[in-house]
Every structure is written in structure tokens, then in C-alpha cells.
Amino acid sequence: MRKSTLLLPLLALIIAGIMSSVIIVDERQKVLILQFGRVVSVQEEPGLAFKIPVIQEVVRYDDRILSRDIPEREVTPSDDRRLIVDAFARYQISDPVRFRQAVGAGGERAAEDRLDGIFIDEIRRVLGTVSSDDILSSDRRALMNRISQAANIKANALGIRVIDVRLKQTNLPPENLEATYLRMITEREREARDEVARGGEAALSVRSQADREAEVIVSDAQRQALIIEGEADARRNSILASVYGRDPEFFDFYRSLEAYRSALQGENSTMVLSPNSDFFTYLNSDGRE
Incomplete structure (x- = not known):
């Protein structure tokens, strides 16, 4: 027991x-x-x-891929236009022995503090070499790759592999926003004025061209009309001459009728002429004066 x-x-x-x-x-x-x-x-x-x-x-x-939100920091690009940058990073512990030697008993918490410093330093360094327009543009992958590569070299001493660093947001400081908005409005108004001026110039050019073409068309039409009218007059004279040669008496009669029709138009037409005038030759019943 x-x-x-x-x-x-x-x-x-x-x-x-x-x-x-x-x-x-x-x-x-x-x-x-x-x-x-x-x-x-x-x-x-x-x-x-x-x-x-x-x-x-x-x-x-x-051992998984970890994410880290990098605290917002103000950066100054090469054109001295201040920006507020919000970024995040992805990393992985690649060498646990080196990681232990670098951070000691602090573990992942201590490593994140040191990584924040590395990320912030590289973001400021890389973005400080380019203009704010390059940073604000949609095509900034090359900048983020430069930050990732430089941060990875430094983080390697901690036994960490930096996979990626991305810029989430890039904004202007609040005090600069109003000035930026005013500048944008001024630029847009200037562009609008330039567009209106170019439109007016184009419209004037189109109108001038149309006027020139209209003058050419009208002149050509008038020329064609004169030619046709001349040809018609010539043909009419030829016909009249031919008729006159055949029967002079009838031709005189025809011309007198045309004269009567032209002179006696309207209901109130009045003419004061001598009854023996040659104008009334063919109004006499026997055709004589």
C-alpha cells in the first residue's frame, strides 16, 4: 500500500x-x-x-505573411509641396534565429516598432527625390517598389523579409487644401478661356471660308446666268431677224403689239397722245394712219 x-x-x-x-x-x-x-x-x-x-x-x-499599418507621416517631395502619406506593409519572419538575436525577448512587438522606423525612413527618403505630381499620379508602382527594396535590405538584419510596401492614401495637409483648390479653379478657368478663344477663332475661320465659298458660288452662278441670258438674247435676235426677213409687215405688227402690252398695263393706265401718232398705227381698223 x-x-x-x-x-x-x-x-x-x-x-x-x-x-x-x-x-x-x-x-x-x-x-x-x-x-x-x-x-x-x-x-x-x-x-x-x-x-x-x-x-x-x-x-x-x-510564420505567416503579416500586415502592418504604417503610421501617417508628412513627407516633403523635391518641389517642397508637403504631403501626408498613409501606407501599409507586408512582411514575414524569414530567419527566426536572427530575429531572436535582433529583438530579444521583445518579440514581434519590438520588431514592429523597429520596422515602423525603417518604413518611415525609406518612405521619406524615396518620396523626397521625386515631385509631388509623381507621388499623386496613379502610376507610382515604381516608387513603391523602391521603398520595398530599400526597406527589405534594412529589415534583413532583423531576420525579416519585406514583401511589399504600398501607399494607401496621399493627401495634402489641411492648411494647403484651400490654396490648392483655388489654384485648380484658376487653372481650369484659364483653360476654359483658352478653349473659348480657340473655339471663337475656329468659328471665325469657318465663317470666313464659308463666305469665300459663297462668293465664289454666287459669282459663278451670275457668270453662268449672264452667259445663258446672252445666249438666249442672241437666239431670240436670230429668230426675230429670221422672222423679219420672211415677213417685215408681220414683224412690225408683232413689235407694235409688244409695245402696246408693255405700255398699257393695269386698269388705270392713261396715255395722252395724238390720234395720228405712229404708236396707234395698228389700232386703226384698216391698218393705216
Whole structure:
């Protein structure tokens, strides 16, 4: 009975020791085994690992790709136009041993503080070499790649691989917004005036061209009309001459009728002439004066 009483605690201690020596490595983690603060083993593959109870301790780091919102900072581009930059980064712990040596017991929290400093320094350095128009443009991938590459070189000393740095928002400081809006309004008004002036010039040119073409068309029409009228007069004279040659008396009669029709138009036409006038030759019944 006394042996059973002693064996049970001993068995419990053995089981507890075995349990405390077994390490379950998750696929989302990297595990360091430390002995008196010194790294003695690294477990990066998922599965089971073992350590010496009490003497050795386990430190776990996240092996996934992590995201970090970088605090907003004011940057000054090459044209001295201040901007407020909001960015984020993605990174991964690539070397857990170097990571432990760099941040110590502070872990991921201490690493994030140091990463913030690296990201902010590189954002200010890279964006300070270009103009604000380049930063505000939609095509700024090259700038973000430069920031990522430079930050990755520095973060490598921490055992961290920087995957990407992205600019989420790039805004003007509040005190500069009103001045910028006024400048934009002035530029748009100037562009509008230029467009109106160019439109007026184009309209004047079109009208002038149309007037010239109209004058040419009218002149050509008048010329054609004169030619046709002349040809008609010539043909009429030719016909009259031919008729006159055939019957002079009838021709005189015809011309007199034309004269009567031209002179005696309207109901109130009045002429004061001598009855013996040649004008009335063909109004006499016998055709004589």
C-alpha cells in the first residue's frame, strides 16, 4: 500500500515530465528552443519536437505573411509641396534565429516598432527625390517598389523579409487644401478661356471660308446666268431677224403689239397722245394712219 502511494506521484511526475518535453509545432509557426537564453534548436517543419524540461524553453514566432499599418507621416517631395502619406506593409519572419538575436525577448512587438522606423525612413527618403505630381499620379508602382527594396535590405538584419510596401492614401495637409483648390479653379478657368478663344477663332475661320465659298458660288452662278441670258438674247435676235426677213409687215405688227402690252398695263393706265401718232398705227381698223 505504501509502495502504491509512492508510485502514483512518481508516475505523475514522469508523465508530466514527458508531456512538458513534447513540443507540437504548428504549420503556421516557427519554434525556437532556448537553453539559458541561447538558441539550441530551430523547428520550422510542422510536427512533434522535444526539449529538456525546466532547462529549455520554447519561443514561437508567426510564420505567416503579416500586415502592418504604417503610421501617417508628412513627407516633403523635391518641389517642397508637403504631403501626408498613409501606407501599409507586408512582411514575414524569414530567419527566426536572427530575429531572436535582433529583438530579444521583445518579440514581434519590438520588431514592429523597429520596422515602423525603417518604413518611415525609406518612405521619406524615396518620396523626397521625386515631385509631388509623381507621388499623386496613379502610376507610382515604381516608387513603391523602391521603398520595398530599400526597406527589405534594412529589415534583413532583423531576420525579416519585406514583401511589399504600398501607399494607401496621399493627401495634402489641411492648411494647403484651400490654396490648392483655388489654384485648380484658376487653372481650369484659364483653360476654359483658352478653349473659348480657340473655339471663337475656329468659328471665325469657318465663317470666313464659308463666305469665300459663297462668293465664289454666287459669282459663278451670275457668270453662268449672264452667259445663258446672252445666249438666249442672241437666239431670240436670230429668230426675230429670221422672222423679219420672211415677213417685215408681220414683224412690225408683232413689235407694235409688244409695245402696246408693255405700255398699257393695269386698269388705270392713261396715255395722252395724238390720234395720228405712229404708236396707234395698228389700232386703226384698216391698218393705216
